[in-house]
Amino acid sequence: MNRSQRRLPDIGGFLRETATTVRREGVAGLSVPARAFYHKLLQQGSRITPPGRSIYEKDWDVLVVLDACRYDLFAAAVSSPDTDFAFVDRGSLAATRSVESATRPWMRRTFGPGVEGVEQTHYVVGSPWSSLQLDESWFASLDPVWQDAWDDDHGTLLPETVTDRALAASREVDFDAGERLLVHYMQPHCPFIDSPDIATPKAADGFTDAAERDVWTRLQAGEVSLDEVRDGYRANLDLALVEVERLLHGIDSERVIITSDHGNATGEYGLYGHPESMPFDCLREVPWFETTAIDTGERPSSGRVRSDPTSAEPTDDDIETRLRALGYR
Incomplete structure (x- = not known):
């Protein structure tokens, strides 16, 4: 031929x-x-859309990352008449474009030994991706909270645990010398803490069970409704905002930012969750909320019952299974 x-x-x-x-x-x-x-x-x-803005392109003393928080979700929460937080009343909201659409590449593109500002950062991080993407030597300090405080009953790291560790870390931050505090909550990322019927909490040894699937897989399959997912997603954010309020009542700072690493797709362009390197606003448009922190001297602990934290150093299998709990495997 x-x-x-x-x-x-x-x-x-x-x-x-x-x-x-x-x-x-x-x-x-x-x-x-x-x-x-x-x-x-x-x-x-992503080749023809704006690349996004690194968190280090702006000045801040305290920066809070709410994992997987869409801009429209955050905007609805802080503008709701049911929302009553002091930090919201004294703040202002804008949208910004994240450098990535998932946590792993966001960390890869945000941190590193040559990035200005990283070595002055005390990072309290809740995401298990930190073990694979971050090096402790890059930072002023790095506290991977999930390693010893993962909550097996809820299948995630609870926000109050992150607040407790962040408040402790803040005592070691020399803000006057230019050091910074970065606090990375896992919420509103699934699983949805108060909606186990749509986002099943998973024990550390059960994340690979096919019967316990990520909420985005279940939404795509029609096993849960979009309204159910939106309600659970919003409730998870509300839990995180309660803890942000507690955090900002324990620190004094004139330059506080609340933002996110990426958003979530709920069916746009046939996408669900947060696949990497996508250009769409549902995944890349995140909040940039500027506010202040005022130490009131009152730091009430959360009333949520926690399971016993993990005490042993996590193995590679532990890391894999915890990533599965968050829908990454």
Whole structure:
């Protein structure tokens, strides 16, 4: 067969068929290879959209990261008449574009030995990705709270635990010398603490059980409704905001920022959760809330009952299973 007789792959037909399937059935309707191709195709949009802004491009003394918090979710929470937090009353909200759409690459693009400001940062971090992406030597101090305080009953790291550790760390921060405090809560990231019926808490040794699937997988499969997920997502944020209020009642600072590492997709473009390197606003537009912290001398602890924290140093298997609990595996 000569070259003119060879049939070339019908790329145009494949793309049209893929687009039709996604519109009709969502990404779940694609074959595994087609789904991977579709994600790669969407990721190319990051080449032509704004790259996002690093947290170190602005001045701050205390920065709070609410993991996986969409801008519109945060805006609705702080503007609600039911929200009564002092830090909200004295703050102002804007939207910013994150440098990434998932925690792992966000950490990779935000921190490093050559990034100005990192070595002055005391980082209290709740995400298990810290063990794979961060080096303690980069920071003034690094406290991976999840390593010894993971709550197996709830299948996550509770926000009050992060607040307790952040308040302790704040006593070691020399703000006058230019040091900074970075506090990374796991909420509103799933699992949804008060909605175990839609986001099942998982024990450390049960995250690979197929019956206990990530909430975004369940939403995509139609096992839970979008309204249920939105309610659980918002409730998780509210739990975190209670703890942010407690944190900011234990520190004095004129320059406090509340933001997020990335958002979440709830079906936009056939996407669910937070796949990496996506360009879309649902995943990259996050809050940038400027406020202040006033030490009132009152630091009441949370009334939530916690399970016994993990005492042993986590193994590689522990890290993998905790990442599964958060929907990353």
